[in-house]
Amino acid sequence: MVIGGFHPFTLSDFPGHVAAIVFTQGCSMRCPYCHNKHLWALQAEHGEIDEEHIVTVLDKRSKRLQGVVITGGEPTLQQELVRFATRVKAMGLRVKIDTNGLCPEKLRELILAGVVDYIAMDIKAPWEKYSIVCGTEINTTRIQTSIDCIVGSGLPHHFRTTWYRQMLNDSDMEELRRTMVPPSSPYVVQKCIM
Numbered sequence: 001m002v003i004g005g006f007h008p009f010t011l012s013d014f015p016g017h018v019a020a021i022v023f024t025q026g027c028s029m030r031c032p033y034c035h036n037k038h039l040w041a042l043q044a045e046h047g048e049i050d051e052e053h054i055v056t057v058l059d060k061r062s063k064r065l066q067g068v069v070i071t072g073g074e075p076t077l078q079q080e081l082v083r084f085a086t087r088v089k090a091m092g093l094r095v096k097i098d099t100n101g102l103c104p105e106k107l108r109e110l111i112l113a114g115v116v117d118y119i120a121m122d123i124k125a126p127w128e129k130y131s132i133v134c135g136t137e138i139n140t141t142r143i144q145t146s147i148d149c150i151v152g153s154g155l156p157h158h159f160r161t162t163w164y165r166q167m168l169n170d171s172d173m174e175e176l177r178r179t180m181v182p183p184s185s186p187y188v189v190q191k192c193i194m
């Protein structure tokens, strides 16, 4: 795992859980409103955080923590994500994955391995604006496959959209909600603070 950041404590990022946050390095999108641009490159500019250090901290705090959020960047870019999530689970902690949905294969791998307890996925924009809002060419079939994979998993999850008003108007949001968000799934709209 290439890890670019770590927060030992959050009450707000894993619904119903006291958690730590691991930020993986590297992202497959270039959203203009991104707050984690320092995590875009696959290699950390100022050095990685050693996985063993994080595991030691998690182990020490495991009685006070209930879970770990693995976010990014984009966690599904990590070759060793399943191994790391397995390690976290072995400490008795639950795992939440935040994803942009571009790698349905890795999501399926996590789900089949039984090492993820909660998934939060961004739905960035209506299909026709997806690549524009993500700042790079997006294969939207992969996004739809991830949505289907998450819903089909039966795991607790939610979908969310950061409402970037410079690119998404009211009718875009209405279309997105009507045509892309699975009707039975929790859905959150986040204000874009820049």
Ligand code: SF4
Binding pocket: 027, 028, 029, 030, 031, 033, 034, 035, 036, 037, 072, 073, 074, 100
């Ligand atoms: S997917 Fe997330 S981490 Fe990647 S560029 Fe967009 S907002 Fe930033």
